[in-house]
Amino acid sequence: MGSLRLSNVSKRFGKVVALKNMSLEISDGEYVVVLGPTGAGKTTLLKIIAGLLKQDTGEIYIDGVKVDDYPPEERNVSLFFQNFALFPHMTILENVAFGLKVRGYDSREAENRALEALRLMHLDNRAYSYPRELSGGMQQRVALARTIITGASILLLDEPLSQLDAKIKSELQYELRDFVKNLGLTALHVTNDVEEALALADRIAIINRGEVVQVGTPFEMVEEPKDVFVAGFMTDMNLMEGIVEEVSTNSVIVDIGNIKLRSSRKGSFRRGEMVIVGVKSKDFKVQKADGELVCRIEDSIFSFKYRKLIVCFDNGLRVQVKTDKSGLEKGAYVSLRVDPNDVYLFPCPKGGLRAAIAEITGVS
Numbered sequence: 181m182g183s184l185r186l187s188n189v190s191k192r193f194g195k196v197v198a199l200k201n202m203s204l205e206i207s208d209g210e211y212v213v214v215l216g217p218t219g220a221g222k223t224t225l226l227k228i229i230a231g232l233l234k235q236d237t238g239e240i241y242i243d244g245v246k247v248d249d250y251p252p253e254e255r256n257v258s259l260f261f262q263n264f265a266l267f268p269h270m271t272i273l274e275n276v277a278f279g280l281k282v283r284g285y286d287s288r289e290a291e292n293r294a295l296e297a298l299r300l301m302h303l304d305n306r307a308y309s310y311p312r313e314l315s316g317g318m319q320q321r322v323a324l325a326r327t328i329i330t331g332a333s334i335l336l337l338d339e340p341l342s343q344l345d346a347k348i349k350s351e352l353q354y355e356l357r358d359f360v361k362n363l364g365l366t367a368l369h370v371t372n373d374v375e376e377a378l379a380l381a382d383r384i385a386i387i388n389r390g391e392v393v394q395v396g397t398p399f400e401m402v403e404e405p406k407d408v409f410v411a412g413f414m415t416d417m418n419l420m421e422g423i424v425e426e427v428s429t430n431s432v433i434v435d436i437g438n439i440k441l442r443s444s445r446k447g448s449f450r451r452g453e454m455v456i457v458g459v460k461s462k463d464f465k466v467q468k469a470d471g472e473l474v475c476r477i478e479d480s481i482f483s484f485k486y487r488k489l490i491v492c493f494d495n496g497l498r499v500q501v502k503t504d505k506s507g508l509e510k511g512a513y514v515s516l517r518v519d520p521n522d523v524y525l526f527p528c529p530k531g532g533l534r535a536a537i538a539e540i541t542g543v544s
């Protein structure tokens with residue numbers, strides 16, 4: 181068993197609020213990714229759950245039992261550290277077995293378990309190598325073996341794939357999920373990498389400044405972001421400041437410096453209100469210039485499956501468009517179309533769009 185519940189957990193370091201009334205429930209066997217920019221409170225959260233750090237207020241329950249007064253080794257959790265380090269002078273096997281020996285397992289039992297964990301990570305044939313003889317991806321697997329060996333049902337993974345290059349990362353990503361699922365473990369994995377979260381998670385919890393902003397399946401997070409922060413973090417939406425010009429029963433027209441976009445997504449907005457308009461780059465359709473939403477192609481960048489256009493309107497507004505059309509040359513004039521159902525509207529956050537974007541990129 182391995183269910184986990186956080187109830188209103190808060191933690192501050194002096195003036196810094198690292199976690200603020202954080203509540204989150206994870207079912208037995210679920211893979212949950214907590215996603216947030218650097219400084220959002222992810223490592224603090226895992227340390228508190230692991231018992232390495234004490235929260236100021238709130239409770240933690242594991243399998244329904246309040247564990248706030250339990251020491252780390254009695255919590256049924258195992259933590260993979262963000263900046264893991266293997267002991268350079270120990271073999272892979274010794275590295276993995278070390279934690280068990282420290283806990284009083286006899287040498288043979290510890291090494292048998294370590295070998296089993298290495299087998300799961302497809303590394304048993306490297307048991308007698310030294311860390312320096314292994315690639316970065318392999319070392320990461322060793323660190324994972326060390327995390328799972330304890331037999332805990334809940335894995336707490338702090339950016340476990342962050343030090344890997346893209347190709348190894350995507351391989352290990354699927355292995356990691358498979359492995360957690362096959363062993364029936366529960367995973368709480370924290371990262372600032374959106375693609376990683378989308379690929380791995382049963383559910384994603386996005387956090388910002390120590391608070392949960394939204395929880396949902398990867399699909400829900402991408403299709404129904406609840407505010408500008410989530411939209412900007414999870415998707416490649418073009419975000420634009422606009423003013424609500426007209427409100428009718430089923431749609432809202434927004435003016436973005438003389439560019440009018442109609443949105444038919446639900447939400448309540450008032451005439452004259454400042455809003456943030458969001459359109460995903462794939463949802464702009466490019467067609468021959470016809471007098472409406474005319475813009476000029478400033479740049480055209482070829483990518484794997486599509487072309488990314490940077491287009492500029494007369495009023496200076498720039499947006500990104502993904503298209504699979506060919507023959508769209510730099511300097512050409514085109515018109516854009518967008519289905520009103522693909523035009524997202526969000527209340528304008530305090531400080532406007534600029535402040536929201538700074539928060540997403542972690543620059544403040």
Ligand SMILES: Nc1ncnc2c1ncn2[C@@H]1O[C@H](COP(=O)(O)OP(=O)(O)O)[C@@H](O)[C@H]1O
Nearest residue numbers: 193196197198217218219220221222223224225
């Ligand atoms: N031991 C500490 N002392 C003071 N401030 C800390 C300490 N640990 C974390 N913080 C602060 O708490 C906030 C959250 O940090 P952290 O949990 O490490 O975020 P993340 O892992 O999401 O990058 C940051 O502002 C960080 O500077």
Ligand SMILES: [Mg+2]
Nearest residue numbers: 222223224262
């Ligand atoms: Mg961290």
